């Protein structure tokens with residue numbers, strides 16, 4: 001079976017689906033691995049390193065996309081030459097990548113129409129057995145780390161407490177809102193830099209994890225269920241949102257840095273930091289809104305922008321994992337390797353739909369869309385005439 005990695009074409013995307021070390025493992029297991037020339041360059045993995053790992057360098061995207069199994073980071077998209085990457089895939093082949101099936105269901109239709117079997121890395125179930133395939137977690141962890149570094153470099157203060165001949169410096173106060181995978185890594189990173197850290201999440205179960213990282217958990221008693229199936233947060237009522245905002249306002253006001261990561265799968269991110277709260281913050285304070293690409297947790301934030309409002313720096317970063325391409329690619333590559341090994345039997349991809357990981361992750365197969373939520377989204381788009 002031929003496995004190929006294609007060069008990412010999205011602007012700013014520097015990750016690569018497989019790093020040379022992983023390619024070496026696949027080659028040892030008997031796979032032929034093709035690497036599109038330059039695919040690893042932006043992550044500092046040279047063609048030479050892939051050749052040494054046993055890969056074959058192919059010079060054109062057409063060749064890379066004609067493999068039996070194509071591995072990517074970003075969903076297939078329109079190329080500058082007017083061709084869509086999805087149309088370069090061979091009918092009957094398999095694609096494993098981030099596909100954003102709930103945000104872009106039309107791509108799933110396009111892949112199904114081309115008879116491509118597509119597995120979406122966003123859909124890996126959050127179960128212990130699939131932890132090493134969980135690319136949302138690995139990449140969120142990278143993003144949480146980088147968000148704190150961005151905040152620290154924009155912050156006009158030290159993070160740690162310092163006792164110097166020139167006086168004692170008080171530690172910075174960092175408030176992390178949303179303590180999922182990214183939030184917990186942000187807490188750990190801010191603590192390592194010596195800040196005093198507080199954190200809030202509507203899922204009370206994270207309290208112990210927050211405390212075990214040395215941060216204080218801000219408690220807000222909400223009189224409704226905040227956790228949905230799979231352990232994710234639920235969208236809460238307007239009353240609960242107002243109660244949350246009232247409870248966190250004081251903590252936002254006193255913080256030097258606020259990192260927001262709150263998300264509800266399939267929904268716009270909740271607004272948690274309002275204009276009023278920003279107006280109350282100290283001049284020089286910094287907010288890094290990691291949910292900016294999903295609408296933002298912070299009123300008026302724009303993805304990809306950095307602005308100063310009332311002396312507060314508001315940063316809405318995009319695609320943070322791509323800014324740390326070496327380790328982000330290494331982790332993603334491991335996620336892909338584990339998934340591929342899970343799917344391969346006797347050297348061939350074998351989809352067992354009785355298996356939860358395969359069933360949940362596979363979004364198109366045999367010319368059909370297999371995911372009911374993607375179906376529903378496409379049907380509702382037809383109903384409203386989109």
Ligand code: NAD
Nearest residue numbers: 126127131137178179180181201202203231233262263270
């Ligand atoms: P996410 O990116 O969807 O959301 C980030 C955080 O925002 C979550 O902690 C969520 O509770 C929080 N949030 C949502 N609305 C909020 C609000 N109004 N106010 C404050 N916080 C709000 O989440 P994620 O990081 O991808 O992970 C979420 C869940 O998945 C967790 O239960 C985590 O333990 C679980 N998980 C399990 C596995 C596994 O078992 N393999 C792996 C990763 C994550």
